Amino acid sequence: MTKIGDLKEGQKIAGRFGVTKKDWLKEYSRGKFFRIEITDGDTKIPLKFWGSPLNSRAAELYDNLRPGSAVDIEGNIVYDNYDNCLTVSVNEDGNKFRICAPGEVEKTEFVKKTEKNQMQLFAYVQKEIEGIKNEHLAALLNAIFADEHIKSQFIESPAAKEKHHAYLGGLLEHTCNVMKICSTLCEIYPELDRDLLITAAILHDIGKIQEYSVDVVIDISNAGKFLTHTYISIEIIENKLRQIPDFPENLKLKLYHAILRHHGRWSSQETIETKTSWVIPEACALYYADDADARIKNFLQHIEEGKKHGENWHFIKDFGSEIYIEDEDD
Known part of the structure; x- marks a missing residue:
């Protein structure tokens, strides 16, 4: 499975991921789209599903999703100028998006565990x-x-x-x-x-x-x-x-x-x-x-x-500022 933390803008993403948030379903020029958040257990990333203009499944998929769902997807990593972050973009016409059946995924597949004894x-x-x-x-x-x-x-x-x-x-x-x-x-x-x-x-x-x-x-x-x-x-x-x-x-x-x-x-x-x-x-x-x-x-x-992204400074929304990661000279 593709690890989210290793992906860059323009790359493809494919695999099974856990849904951590279900945000909203909205209209756009060609139909409906929705936004959720997915995780591989280590890193989270927003996902936007763009429904096709004809017989779109966007509303049906959105209704059947919940935090705790697992999804099998194929999509593209794009920089979302609206949210100012990397986002998974899944188009109904050309990409894959499937909600996994109950029991298909282990309960703790996307949950980390303490490294301590x-x-x-x-x-x-x-x-x-x-x-x-x-x-x-x-x-x-x-x-x-x-x-x-x-x-x-x-x-x-x-x-x-x-x-x-x-x-x-x-x-x-x-x-x-x-x-x-x-x-x-x-x-x-x-x-x-x-x-x-x-x-x-x-x-x-x-x-x-x-x-x-x-x-x-x-x-x-x-x-x-x-x-x-x-x-x-x-x-x-x-x-x-x-x-x-x-x-x-x-x-x-x-x-x-x-x-x-x-x-x-x-x-x-x-x-x-x-x-x-x-x-x-x-x-x-x-x-x-x-x-x-x-x-x-x-x-x-x-x-x-921040280290996963190779950054020296990492902006934290909760803090409202950047934090220092490390430098080669440290």
């Missing part, structure tokens, strides 16, 4: 749990990970649909990184409640085991769209707390506060309201630990993407 990562989590001295928090963590379904999902789930740690095992990898940052903060600031902070770090994204679904590509589940992972995390914890008698109410509220505010609180101007976001220092620490790992990982992933 997942069993070693989870062993680190277990070791930290064993070090929790607060009997109530230790009981909660043990109850959660005694559930084999939760444990297996926690080890295998992605941390995102895109951006940071968007691959199988990404949730576990991200969680371990946040735990390590929080542990370091506890060494710098011994006044922090280490047991509370490490517990919050372990559980802050536990809801992502239900927020994301993996079926050909990573997508957001119905539960994720309706509730988000922060609410789901609280629900998972609440269900296990019912098994633990006499769990202190104030301790529960502190844990919930840290988890619910680990993305901060945003104003209408999309600026973080740090003065009113947290009422305990552990919540503040968790926010910055989570944010640091997510942003740095995202940055490093963009650098790797």
